Amino acid sequence: MEISIVSKEVVRPSSLDVHLLKPFKISLLDQLTPTTFSPLILFYPMRNTHLKGTQISTQLKESLSKTLDRLYPFAGRVRDNLIINDYDEGVPHIETRVNTHLFEFLQNPPMELLDQCLPYPPFSYQPNPDQVPQAAVQLNIFDCGGIALGLCLSHKIIDGATTSGFLRSWAANSRGACHEAVTYKNLSESSIIFPPQNPSPNHHLSVMEKIWFREAKSKTRRFVFNAKAIASLRSECKGERVSNPTRIEALSAFILKSVMLAPRSTANSRFVLHQAVNLRRLTEPRLSTFSVGNLFLFASAAYNMEHAAEMELHELVARMKQAVGSINREYLKILHGDESFPKVCEYIKKIEEVSTHKNLNAIISSSWLKFGFNEVDFGWGNPIWSGISGEFGSFRNLTIFKEIGSADYDNAVEAWVTLD
Known part of the structure; x- marks a missing residue:
């Protein structure tokens, strides 16, 4: 071609x-x-x-x-x-x-x-x-x-x-x-x-660049989970602290567990899952999708390899939910306004702390399920499929979840997984 x-x-x-x-x-x-x-x-x-x-x-x-x-x-x-x-x-x-x-x-x-x-x-x-x-x-x-x-x-x-x-x-x-x-x-x-800082906070930007990017060879693979597979994973993820896991929680736990048990992992390996949390749904009143800008924060959950083999999927999900739950309306109120910079700096420091490890395996996870990309009609109907990319550049390990949009795959989810 x-x-x-x-x-x-x-x-x-x-x-x-x-x-x-x-x-x-x-x-x-x-x-x-x-x-x-x-x-x-x-x-x-x-x-x-x-x-x-x-x-x-x-x-x-x-x-x-x-x-x-x-x-x-x-x-x-x-x-x-x-x-x-x-x-x-x-x-x-x-x-x-x-x-x-x-x-x-x-x-x-x-x-x-x-x-x-x-x-x-x-x-x-x-x-x-x-x-x-x-x-x-x-x-x-x-x-x-x-x-x-x-x-x-x-x-x-x-x-x-x-x-x-x-x-x-x-x-x-x-x-x-x-x-x-x-x-x-x-x-x-x-x-x-979130008022901008003048001069620009370039030191803190460089910290985020180190978290986002790394120079390493990586491969991207696309996995399709049909409704039956997702239902099975959700059932497996139920536990005392997780009564009704979402599709993304179940899939994230499954992928994370697979990475943790990969042959290259060592006893000293540490895993951190950074999940993107949409802040628009937490603001009062709720912000429009036409509010231009990055309105998300990462909820970070850390896991040590020494416990990986024993951890069940529901335990992984419970720790994810705890991290995501910490980014709530009350937390967002603390970050608002002119005093937001020192609070956001604390947030970055926490991410940096969990990401500082000699044998770190950091995974960034983002869900595109509710963005409606399969319903974009320019006048000739909806797309029959939407793709992302073949290679994810120098971006760190990244997983993106999206809907397929095909009637043949009702409620199925694609996971685009990039690992180095």
Whole structure:
């Protein structure tokens, strides 16, 4: 399979008024988030549309330009790890041709080729944040007319919920349902709750970069857990302290246990699971998905190898639940406002402490189950599948859970597991 680039251009906001807007303040949590691209690839067969490749490309670019009028931070660049400005820098847009049929490609998606559908290397450390676009698009058109829409979103200001809001708004503009697109005006709520520090807290950012990235060879594998397998794992995870484990808790425990029992583990090994916790659901009132920024914290649970063989799945889940439960509404109130910086520093110090071990095996876990990525309709129906990437760059061990979105796999979950 060959992917050939046909064109490269930049999509900018359609309204000139956007360039008159004030710089967008990023939040303290954004300042402490390393710069890397989160990928997503949406596959559409295009069977129920008369649109050709050039028409699809034009429709996507025009609707994206309109979307950037409202979600203008996506068009800018980060400056001094404090603000986003220069909204005329825009969103890179690449168009390619793929010399195979979409369904042939999807019969057994080649992991190593997924990255070629993306405009930038995914999950790789970006050392020059001021040069990094907040979003980039690659439209891949197959011989049959089907498409793969490859997206790279900068994690500097964009988490999973922000990505969901952006895609829903862009798709609504594309299919002519402008009333469903974003009309939300207060995009900067996160920087109000977590005010940025000036000068930038670069020392604490470097700590997070060490936790996120490492130079090591890794492999990514995709595992599919059907409803029956998930139900069996959930039953196995029940215990005295865990009455009703969730799908993600059961799958996380199963994967963690498998890693702990891998042959390379030693008696001195230590395992830490960092689980991303969405803060939007904990705020009062609940924040919109159109609040631009990283509104999540890691709940960290540590496990020593000497107890690994004896620990049952329900014991692993109980420790996970305890860690996640500590990030609650009361804890979030402590982090709010002008006094948030010292409290957030304490949070980072705790993560650093549990991550400091000679034989450390840290795993970052993130659930994309409720972001609706399989329901993004640009006017030609929902995607038949969504992929992530073939390689996860220099990112530390990472597990991402997502729904398959196929009627043949009802309630099934994909686990994209990267391990070094």
